[in-house]
Amino acid sequence: MDSVTPPSAVALHPVIVPLSYLLGTWRGQGEGGYPTINSFAYGEELHFSSNPGKPVIAYTQKTWKLNSGEPMHAESGYWRPKPDGTIEVVIAQSTGLVEVQKGNL
Template sequence: MNANTPPEAAAVHPAIAPLSYLLGTWRGQGEGGYPTIASFSYGEELHFSAISGKPVISYTQKTWKLSSGEPMHAESGYWRPKLDGSIELVISQSTGLVEVQKGSYNAQEKTVKLHSQLVGNASKVKEISRVFEFANGELSYVVQMATHLNNLTPHLKAVLKKL
């Protein structure tokens, strides 16, 4: 690869290959809620990119209010899949919360299941799980969250299409 080769054209590391369907930009809508907050809808964009020859996927996410386009939440981090089907994520959120998640992926079913190992810099959030599924050309996910008041409870869900 030379300085004129776009990063997307670089060789994908073998650990990334089973998740290569994620690479690119996804956009769609989601719904959120929790026992302690009012339900809401949002627009969302996810971007996954391979880092040239490395066993890591760079990840960014941003959401906005559907009614006004006003920014809501953002996060970024790295997905680190292993050849044995395990995966680790490190994520920092615009709220200051940080997550370290571990889980597994199934390349044939195109699913990723994650559970927090560490939630830092959060006074109320104690645990987070995420499940991503790719089917019929759509990427969907469900996020569950536990706080000091509630056990693991559905919080967010969205359906996204690749741009």
């Protein structure tokens, strides 16, 4: 990502602090491609936010075609870090696909 807008100062829940560097809005450009289609340029924006004192980070992501501004992909969800060093990430995509991922920080 090329740029980030930092969040305003809020009282973060202790489990959020290790991931606080993510908070804010990140924007950039990229190029995608698959064997069956031509390469394409796209813009992307990610937004991470946290409500004061809550042990969760809200997440949204969207992409668009750079040449036309037409929307491409979007998803949203929550990152849920746990006191034991694990994390759960729940994401819903605009296509109806839902992901639940679990891992370690």
